[in-house]
Amino acid sequence: MLDYDEEARHYDSSRGGEARAAAATDALLGLIPDAAGRLLDVACGTGIVTRRLAAARPGLRVTGADLTPAMVRTSSARLPGAVVRADSRRLPFRAGSVDAVTTVWLLHLLDPEGVRATIAECARVLRPGGVYVTTVDKAAAHDVGSDIDAVLTGRPRRPAADAAGPVTAHAGRHGLRPAGRGSFPGAGQGRSPRATIADLRRGWFTMLPPGEPRTEEFAARLARLPDQDRPRPDPVFHLRAFRKPVAD
Template sequence: MLDYDAEAARYDATRGGLPRAREAAGAVGRLLPASTRTLVDVACGTGFVTSEIGGVRAVGIDLAAGMLRIAAARLGGRVVRADARALPFADGSVDAVTMIWLVHLLDDPGPVLAEAVRVVRPGGVLVLTVNKNDGHFEMDSDLAASLARARPDRARHVEFDDFATVTGLLRGLELVGETTFSGVGQGVAPAQWRRWLAAGTIRWMRTMTADQAAELDRSLAALPHQEVARADPRYRLVAFGQPLRDRSHPTG
């Protein structure tokens, strides 16, 4: 995982800043039940997304002090430095937990998801991004076509935030909502993908044979405008909650 303390100073400028934060926060808002009042944004980072979620009292949690310092200023001090695997909240005490761009980073998402489920009240929701890296396949571009063609079938479910994996770990909860948001400013150039391929940055790429990797590298190298970023990806955001039949409170 990146050193997010070191990354903090450049994080907003390189992750789409306020426009991306608004897109993500708007998507969160579409998935929150109308009854939502309290929200914990786990891995809030610099708090940009957190601060743009309207109509709730939000608290930001993050492990990186550098990120959290920026978030504290944005959230009026409503931040806590804590590990997502040990949230400082009582069982069933919050209406919603959000995790934007966290689970794809975790070697073992199980404990983090279990902890989120623990603190959400009955009838509340857990809202999280899934299949983050797939956002780059679904765009209509020469680059997306090259990547989608190259990804071996067996690599489809290796990402830590794979929807099927997450669903399995959230047994007992069900999908109650789904939307997407634009990763404003997150479009990537072919040359950057070649650098990620060489460095083994992207997990599914590490599942390729040497021949498959060489073939993908050749196809990326053949694309025009090597340093020009292609269209922004769209990210998938899902909400999990109790099955309707088990709810003791309407979620609005």
């Protein structure tokens, strides 16, 4: 896993910046009820999306939470007094205390038990009628049908911790019902062959360790592609929303 204390300094600039944040915010707000009064953004990272959520709806009280100290410092600068350090698996909030919970680009980083625990906590802190919104299938979003994807087709993959099917099943076990879907482009995140080779060699593809012969084989095949610095199409990220039913 990446060192997110180190990543915090250049996280936004390397992942689409404000353009991606704006697209994510619009998609999230499309799934969060207008009447929501309090939103908890779990794993808020640098706060680039959290800040936009708060600005877009002045009547919505937004709190960010993240486990990484450097991310908490960065997001706190954007939302003074509205960010806490917290583990998504043990949220320091009362049961039934928020109207909406978001986890954007979190579940794919966790192991299966971490995913289950995080979804359970998000369901716990939701009020009846509240909505949980999360990204799903993050890795698959980068498969855009490009020549880079053709080269990488045979690479080994881990089962996706944030696959939509298991996420939906976990949500259901904690009383959450499907309540909508959304998507948004990952602006500026289209892969180029040269950048993908660099990602291979720094271990972003977790089943292809840096320096191993198979990793270098994929790197060599990528190096033979044309237009080494031309980004291919941007990924499209997907959201799923779940609602906590109101008791009869």
